[in-house]
Amino acid sequence: MGNRLETAAGRSPERHAEMVYTGADLLTDTLVRLGADRVFNITGLGMLGLGRSLLNRRNEISYVSHLNETNLTMMAQGYARQTGKPTFCIVYHASGTALAMMSVTTAWADNIPMVLLSTTGARTTSGRDQYAATPRSLTEMSTQFTKWNYDITTPERIPEILARAWEIASTPPMGPVHISIPSDLFDIELSGPVPREDFARLRSFDSPSADxxxxxxxxxxxxxxxxxxxxxxxxxxxxxxxxxxxxxxxxxxxxxxxxxxxxxxxxxxxxxxxxxxxxxxxxxxxxxxxxxxxxxxxxxxxxxxxxxxxxxxxxxxxxxxxxxxxxxxxxxxxxxxxxxxxxxxxxxxxxxxxxxxxxxxxxxxxxxxxxxDARSAAIADADALPGNQSPVPQKKLIREVYRQCGDDWIVIQAGSTLGWHLEAMYDFDDPLNFHAVSGKGSAQGWGAPTAMGMQMGAPDRRVLALLGDGNLMFSATCLWGAVQYDLPVVFVVNNNQGWVCVPDAIDAVYDMNTADPEREAMAWTWGGAPIDFTGFARSLGLEAERVATADDFAACLEKARTSRKPWLIEVIGE
Structure with a gap:
């Protein structure tokens, strides 16, 4: 059988004519040689060979996993957003690809260089509605939102296609690329020189000026x-x-x-x-x-x-x-x-x-x-609001975050109603400290996992995510990863008991005044559901507190800010 590809940390192996390696080894080696320092993956049936290869090389390329592909790929695009480098995310067959699609759409909307690799069925059973089947090419699922799609059919082409995906994703205008890999390629054995290893010689420069x-x-x-x-x-x-x-x-x-x-x-x-x-x-x-x-x-x-x-x-x-x-x-x-x-x-x-x-x-x-002058006056009015008011005014919440975190922290905006105030209430002297989903995208649940990926990409910085309660409910299980990977993100959840942005917008556009019973009947509020974000976060290992006034929020944020642990602060807000 020969030697599988297993190397010491920090270096790629020298190839020998007699060395035997698999398609999975070839994929992992290509990522290392491209300079990818992390790979995001949830290993499933048909991907066991890949899991083995990534395990063997974990000292050379960090491995990030999660509970579902939506959270995983949101973390991946957050990492790419922060670093500016392509991020490789490998997902499972049709179901994993479908769960990853929200991340693909946001990567398209925000021009994020993410490479999605979908494992698909073995070539020997393709088209037979086999286990985890895909009727046609799996990349058809993402075609509208990607710069390039390709179905790899032989293991020898893995280095070439992944290197090309890296370049296409990272060349402006940046954006996602989607590649599919049949599961049987992972365990096919090869020997001798690596095919198309010459991609490593490329030095790319691309910043042409307008005419x-x-x-x-x-x-x-x-x-x-x-x-x-x-x-x-x-x-x-x-x-x-x-x-x-x-x-x-x-x-x-x-x-x-x-x-x-x-x-x-x-x-x-x-x-x-x-x-x-x-x-x-x-x-x-x-x-x-x-x-x-x-x-x-x-x-x-x-x-x-x-x-x-x-x-x-x-x-x-x-x-x-x-x-x-x-x-x-x-x-x-x-x-x-x-x-x-x-x-x-x-x-x-x-x-x-x-x-x-x-x-x-x-x-x-x-x-x-x-x-x-109008901006300054609005900020002064927000600063003058009483600190003992409950529920906490959103403007007051944002001003307190600015007072304590200022321009040192990276801030993620993922609250629909909070977003109406953040840009006007927060002075970003370093504009790169602000991140949100663009007007082209629509991705409830984006904020928390993206904040975690960005914290991975900026380990010497601190990240704070401003979240709506509805936004967090979409992806709340992602909080597990903050503890798993020891990410000191501070999640601030504005709990206003529902999708308040929806009825508020209806009232504004159509000059209406929807009452609370009407909002509850339409499931725009949570009604009497005792949603306990704080208890849920604590059950996953986070530090967490619920606050009802701006003064209490200030004291809690100070504790979270001075900690190096993941925190969740649930604010009873507007």
Whole structure:
């Protein structure tokens, strides 16, 4: 039989002509050689050979498992979101792939480089409705949401396909890739040199700037504008172009707006030129004559009476690394295709060579004053709310998190009603400390497992997840993993006893006032169900407390903040 692939930690084995190894060994070795430092997997029947291989190499590539594939893959995309590197997640047949699909859709929506590998039935029984059967290709399940799909058919092609998946997922615009592997490949034995091992020689560089002629036209439009605005999309933060965005904004003095529902922030929200979201700045946008949108999603909600974000007379310039984003929702006057980092740097240099006249820059800065003053006043009102009030006002909760965690912590926003306040109540001087699901995605249950994956990706930082009670109920079993992997995440659960965002939105859109009995009848509230998040968290090994006032929350958060253990704080909130 020869020697199976078993090596000491920290090095890949030297290949010998007589060495015998399996398809599973080849897969594991490829991940190690690609530089993947973690693999996410739940081992099931048909994957035992893979489990053996990952066990043997666990000192070279960390192994992360969980109780179900939804939580597992949410953790994986959280890890990829934080590190910016592709994450490999290996799931079980059709059922595991179906459970992973919510993670695939969010990875698509937020451009996260995740590689999903689905084990499928053995080739010898394919098409016979065998155990854990798939009628056709398993990758058909994800085709709409992935950059590339492929069904591996021979073990020799495993290195080539996984290396290609790594590159495709991580090249802007980043996104998920889905690969299927027949289960019998894991135990097929091979010998001799590894096929297509030459992928390890690749050094990839990819950050092309937009065309200079187009950048010059954009510079002219912005220079001649009387009411310019800068629309900073999630792509700016995701592709780490925040410094370049800041330099351009300060050269122009123009107000900066985020997306309405950003997945990343690309501009510090405490900056004097940051004015907030489109919903809070409708009047400013109505007066804009030129708008530069950088990696910006003009995501429509599809609600009755929804109006375009910009008026038709506004000159729109779009810049993105994603060609699909240049003219998708609003038709631009000028479209620039390029990575935001070098493109914004080149655009800013045009203003450095010939600075904007001081009078024009001062005029642009003046348009930021009103929105900034309103923001400051709203924060002051929140800070002035009494600390003994119950239920705890959401604005007060967020302000307390900011007071204690400030810009040191990574904050995940996964509460529907909390999300209405976080961007306005929290100054992210480092915008990369903010994370949420974009307006393109919809993923209840996303927050807690994603926070855990991000904590894995930032072991020297601390992560806090702001969760709605409904959001956590989708994925509450994930809390087990926080203890299993010793992740010091702080989960703050706003328990307002239901899907309050739903009836509140209905009331707002249709000018109604739904009463509590009506909300309970529609299952928009939990009714009399004594849901005990604190008790559940404690049963899984977390530290946990329930608080009913902001003062109590402050004291509890201080304990959680100074601890290095996973914590859950259940807040009786609005």
């Amino acid at each position: 200079p002629t187009g950048l010059a036209e954009a510079e002219k439009l912005l220079r001649n504008a009387e009411r310019p605005v800068l629309l900073c999309g999630s792509e700016v933060g995701r592709l780490r172009a925040t410094d370049q965005m800041l330099a351009l904004a300060e050269a122009l003095g123009a107000p900066v707006l985020s997306e309405q529902d950003p997945s990343f922030l690309g501009f510090p929200t405490g900056h004097a030129q940051y004015v907030g979201t489109p919903a809070a700045n409708a009047a400013l946008l109505a007066e804009a004559d030129v708008a530069l949108a950088i990696g910006y999603e003009f995501t429509e909600k599809g609600m009755p009476g929804e109006a375009p974000m910009l008026r038709e007379t506004t000159k729109l310039v779009t810049l993105s690394a994603d060609p699909m984003l240049l003219s998708k929702q609003l038709w631009p006057d000028l479209a620039l295709h390029g990575h935001p980092g070098p493109s914004l740097r080149s655009l800013t240099e045009l203003f450095s060579d010939t600075p904007l006249p001081k009078a024009d820059r001062d005029r642009n800065l003046a348009t930021c004053t009103g929105p900034r």
